[in-house]
Amino acid sequence: MDENLAHYALQQSKADYAEARMEELRGLQAVVKNGNLDIYQLASQHGLSVRVIIDGGLGFASTNTLDKESINHVVEKAQKLARASAARNKEKIGLSDEKMHTASYEIPQKKNLEDIDRSQELLDLNNHLQQEKGLVFQLYQYTDEDRTKYYINTEGAEIRSRIPRIGLLAILTVIESNNSEQCQLQYGGIGGWETFQGLNLFERLPEEVRVLYRILKEGVKAPSEPVSIIVGPEVAGITAHESCGHPLEADRILGREAAQAGESFVNPTMIGTTIGSELVNIAEDPTIEGSYGYYLYDDEGIKARKRMLIKEGKINEFLSNRETGYALNGGSNGAARAMAFDREPIVRMANTYFCAGDYTQDELIEETKKGVLMKSFTEWNIDDTRFNQRYIGREAYLIENGEIGPPVVRPILEVTTTGFYSSVDAVADEIVLYAGTCGKGDPVQGAPTSMGGPYMRLKDIRLGGVRG
Amino acid sequence: MVELSASRLVKEASSMGVDEAVCQIINEKSQQVRFSRNEITVAKEFNTVNADIFVAKGNRNTKFTLQNLEKIEEDMKRAVKLLDKMQESKDYHGIAHGPFEYRKRRCDMSIAQADAVGLTHEAIEACEAERIAGVLYTRYQEVDFASTFTEGSDERAYIEISCRASEKDSSGHGVSCSATLKDFNGVKAAEDASDLAKKSHNPVKGEEGHYDLLFTPLCFATLMSGGLYSVSAFFVDSGISFFYGKIGKKVASEKFTMVNDGMMENGIFSTKFDKEGVPTKRTPIIKEGVLENFLHNTSTAKKFGTETTANAGLDAPEPQNVVIAGGGKSTDDLVSEVKKGLLVTNTWYTRFQNFMTGDFSTIPRDAILKIEDGAITGAVRNIRISDNMLRLLENVDGLSRDQEQIHWWECDYPVFSPYVLVKDINITTSTK
Incomplete structure (x- = not known):
């Protein structure tokens, strides 16, 4: 990567503020479908973008033709667009004052991805599952990338990073007596092939298939009366991500994503507002080593740190970048992420999770007279203010008198955010994180994130939605 | 700047011993204007040259997407070399043989030159609800295509706006999507969105x-x-x-x-x-x-x-x-x-x-x-x-x-x- 081109871009700029970001990426996408290598696609990308502010207007332009002529064009274009926007706007866009850093960090690959026959590994995984009872369709989509970034701005920030990342999506279909169950499983991490091996998929995936088969053979209906629900770390994680992380993104709160990913039930005055029981604590932390959403400096050059979004049931902090930090007068907390050289940095989550409590998982179950243990989920969605959500159980079991009973077929947890958070009456002591891809922005930027938490108990929940 | 030609790349792949090759080079210039709370939040231009190349030898095939055009030769060699040792795909049955004749299509070039910021501003002004947010895109692509069996070129352009108008307790959404600038109506999209917001109070x-x-x-x-x-x-x-x-x-x-x-x-x-x-x-x-x-x-x-x-x-x-x-x-x-x-x-x-x-x-x-x-x-x-x-x-x-x-x-x-x-x-x- 010729970093001089980024400096050249800033030298050409006459803007009040300018930044340049260069990226280089090499990667692979491989798809194995029912034991056949269907897609093997290599990617090789690079490019540069420039973001400027002039008179309170924000302009952005990008190119993957890395020569001075193209860079002159994007600098001029970004400035022209910024001026044109400023001329139409009544309010000025600004960036919060922040401490700038010079830093460089890199995640090593202990086993280099390009030295591994990754498609054969996927085929071996497929073959390993082939004999599982009832398994009819297997689809694996593997991706990896080795991404290098270089970021500078006119306020003195200079950040270099290199992060290799791997991910796998598996969709498995089990059919028994003309009935089917499906699971979509996502795994991911940072590093080299050792990270993929650490996922233990040769053990975990057959177990997932057996769970589906057992539901088809032995599954019972969820109880219709209000009961206790114990959610596993996967369900806790999706909840933390969808109904806490998203509504506390400051750009949503300010309406910047209104026509796309939506707004928020939270407004700027709600810091300190109670939305859950005192046992609810939710954190957001990009700096967790090995996590899928890992970074140490965000894409505006701000040092990343742990954020406590919910503290003892109260809204504690929003996720902010410099633009929202300026608008809300609270500063950035390092949440700006851009997923490619030609995408603007916007407010994103990294690793979002419910914090641990003091119960053990066994104690949660032993204390439950009647309930459902919902370990994982299948369908999920949430409204565009992040208030009405639904998670349908994939692996779930009946609990009676403190004992785990038969599997429950697709129990439906359909509740409001405050309904969920205010029902938490016990939290276990061990956190597990799961990888996910978060979609937001326009054009959509799929961000690697992780989400999780401990097992948690919710009291008096009626499952099944309110069906007509 | 490397001069790119899809047919040259296909010939080059063939000379390296592949049975079938497809190359599509897309030169794209897009504009995007995002707006919220009746203001323009950011205006952008994306300039991209992408080469999507597909090569196959027998049942083995691979595809690569290149944005780093300086590495095109190196990546082509890497992909062809990979073909010899990769697994066969029993579901691969070749690409279409042609030759084909392509009909003429009209492409409205004026979209590429459209004043995206101005059109966005008109839509914002047309909103009768309390506030409006959304995005306007103009997209223009030149496509240079070649395969082992056929060649072609295409130009594509379209313009679209998506807007959401909001009142205190209600909202509405409107869009306008068009392959021609004359049929695009961002003002109507904003009015439709406003109308729905106003009809759904309380x-x-x-x-x-x-x-x-x-x-x-x-x-x-x-x-x-x-x-x-x-x-x-x-x-x-x-x-x-x-x-x-x-x-x-x-x-x-x-x-x-x-x-x-x-x-x-x-x-x-x-x-x-x-x-x-x-x-x-x-x-x-x-x-x-x-x-x-x-x-x-x-x-x-x-x-x-x-x-x-x-x-x-x-x-x-x-x-x-x-x-x-x-x-x-x-x-x-x-x-x-x-x-x-x-x-x-x-x-x-x-x-x-x-x-x-x-x-x-x-x-x-x-x-x-x-x-x-x-x-x-x-x-x-x-x-x-x-x-x-x-x-x-x-x-x-x-x-x-x-x-x-x-x-x-x-x-x-x-x-x-x-x-x-x-x-x-x-x-x-x-x-x-």
Whole structure:
């Protein structure tokens, strides 16, 4: 990567503020479908973008033709667009004052991805599952990338990073007596092939298939009366991500994503507002080593740190970048992420999770007279203010008198955010994180994130939605 | 700057010993203007030159996407070398042979020069609601295509706006998508959004139950877009389709007809040829309720014992423009037929419990209007459509005459949809 081109871009700029970001990426996408290598696609990308502010207007332009002529064009274009926007706007866009850093960090690959026959590994995984009872369709989509970034701005920030990342999506279909169950499983991490091996998929995936088969053979209906629900770390994680992380993104709160990913039930005055029981604590932390959403400096050059979004049931902090930090007068907390050289940095989550409590998982179950243990989920969605959500159980079991009973077929947890958070009456002591891809922005930027938490108990929940 | 030519790259690949090669070089210049709270939040221009190259030797094949054009020779050699040691794909049956003749298409070059900021400002000014947010895009692409068997070029342009107008307790969404600048109407999109926001004041919490739902074009297109993978032969073959095993069978009401059309003049995803170079065409998917075709490339067609529908994707076939046939009714006719129902104007987050069965839910957003005894009587909020896609298609009971082209953030492929009345759909709400 010729970093001089980024400096050249800033030298050409006459803007009040300018930044340049260069990226280089090499990667692979491989798809194995029912034991056949269907897609093997290599990617090789690079490019540069420039973001400027002039008179309170924000302009952005990008190119993957890395020569001075193209860079002159994007600098001029970004400035022209910024001026044109400023001329139409009544309010000025600004960036919060922040401490700038010079830093460089890199995640090593202990086993280099390009030295591994990754498609054969996927085929071996497929073959390993082939004999599982009832398994009819297997689809694996593997991706990896080795991404290098270089970021500078006119306020003195200079950040270099290199992060290799791997991910796998598996969709498995089990059919028994003309009935089917499906699971979509996502795994991911940072590093080299050792990270993929650490996922233990040769053990975990057959177990997932057996769970589906057992539901088809032995599954019972969820109880219709209000009961206790114990959610596993996967369900806790999706909840933390969808109904806490998203509504506390400051750009949503300010309406910047209104026509796309939506707004928020939270407004700027709600810091300190109670939305859950005192046992609810939710954190957001990009700096967790090995996590899928890992970074140490965000894409505006701000040092990343742990954020406590919910503290003892109260809204504690929003996720902010410099633009929202300026608008809300609270500063950035390092949440700006851009997923490619030609995408603007916007407010994103990294690793979002419910914090641990003091119960053990066994104690949660032993204390439950009647309930459902919902370990994982299948369908999920949430409204565009992040208030009405639904998670349908994939692996779930009946609990009676403190004992785990038969599997429950697709129990439906359909509740409001405050309904969920205010029902938490016990939290276990061990956190597990799961990888996910978060979609937001326009054009959509799929961000690697992780989400999780401990097992948690919710009291008096009626499952099944309110069906007509 | 490296001078690129698709035919030169294909020849180069052939000289390295591959049996088949495809190269598509796309030179794209796009503008985007985003706005919220009646102000422009950012204006952008994207300049990209992408080379998508596919090479195959026997049953072994690989594809690579290059943006780093200086490494094109190196990456080509790397990909060809890889072919010798990679696993065979038993589902690969070659690319289309041609040669083909391509019809002429008009491309409105003025879109590339359009004043995106000015057009956005006009839409903002047209909003009569308290506030408006959204995005305007102009896209222009030059395509240079070559395969071992054919060559072609294409130019594509379109302009679109998606806007959401909001009042204190209500909102509405409008879009305008067009392959020509003269047919683009951002002001109308903003007015439509404002109108819906104003019509849906004071919404009351929705109640669970079974309702007849009248979908606006935007809402039905968005819902269908969420299930379009089901018509791609690749996903059918993966067990990820609620149409699996149903070719020739009734999958929808006889009132329902849906086609893919890759060549319609005003379709924003229209193109001369697919990614194998096959001239695009019109393919019935569902005709009067019967599933007639999946969408294919050469390889999936061979596997399914049929012909390509010119929908390559070299990996997964994909739609171009999807058209749902209009019915004979006016929107007022359709409203008047509803005894207990809802007019749903937008939806998002359509998710499936099981792609094979089609069990799904989706969350209506923006204006949801209550219909009682053939008249709109108020607005509701906080409901979820929780049903099954095959049941929903079977329950289609009426369609309006005219369609609108819909494409926006939550609708990945352009869908031409009329108003669609669907009987007896399950609505759920939060229990706590």
